[in-house]
Amino acid sequence: xxxxxxxxxxxxxxxxxxxxxxxxxxxxxxxxxxxxxxxxxxxxxxxxxxxxxxxxxxxxxxxxxxxxxxxxxxxxxxxxxxxxxxxxxxxxxxxxxxxxxxxxxxxxxxxxxxxxxxxxxxxxxxxxxxxxxxxxxxxxxxxxxxxxxxxxxxxxxxxxxxxxxxxxxxxxxxxxxxxxxxxxxxx
Numbered sequence: 001x002x003x004x005x006x007x008x009x010x011x012x013x014x015x016x017x018x019x020x021x022x023x024x025x026x027x028x029x030x031x032x033x034x035x036x037x038x039x040x041x042x043x044x045x046x047x048x049x050x051x052x053x054x055x056x057x058x059x060x061x062x063x064x065x066x067x068x069x070x071x072x073x074x075x076x077x078x079x080x081x082x083x084x085x086x087x088x089x090x091x092x093x094x095x096x097x098x099x100x101x102x103x104x105x106x107x108x109x110x111x112x113x114x115x116x117x118x119x120x121x122x123x124x125x126x127x128x129x130x131x132x133x134x135x136x137x138x139x140x141x142x143x144x145x146x147x148x149x150x151x152x153x154x155x156x157x158x159x160x161x162x163x164x165x166x167x168x169x170x171x172x173x174x175x176x177x178x179x180x181x182x183x184x185x186x187x
Contacts, residue, residue: 031061047083071098092118
């Protein structure tokens with residue numbers, strides 16, 4: 001009886017092991033297929049769809065041998081200028097994933113440089129946003145002060161006109177005073 005149970009358990013474990021091997025081989029085959037599709041889309045300059053195929057491999061088959069290449073290609077295509085769905089954050093994520101699974105001897109320097117540049121770019125974008133915000137604030141203050149200056153200029157012009165009228169009235173009064181003085185002097 002014990003031998004029968006042991007034999008049944010051994011057969012069950014063997015079947016599970018074969019199933020696991022088959023799943024691994026199946027994952028490799030599926031990942032290979034998606035990589036091939038991604039390669040052909042990339043060659044056809046359909047970078048958005050190629051990145052999607054590589055991303056499928058990276059997300060669904062991370063245990064396969066294609067994972068590092070897929071992660072690197074998603075990152076690179078996420079930066080491609082002709083990719084309509086290019087995204088720096090996605091590229092940064094996948095470069096980080098790529099660097100996590102590759103050894104220093106596997107030509108990581110380009111990915112490290114790209115990641116460094118993306119981080120610098122993020123800092124510059126934040127700085128640019130702060131500058132834009134500051135510029136908007138200064139433009140608002142300038143507009144307000146321009147309005148105040150315009151109002152004051154109109155007030156100054158109004159006062160100048162009033163001063164001219166007062167000066168003209170004063171001149172007329174002086175002429176009248178001079179005439180009256182002459183008229184009194186003649187009498």
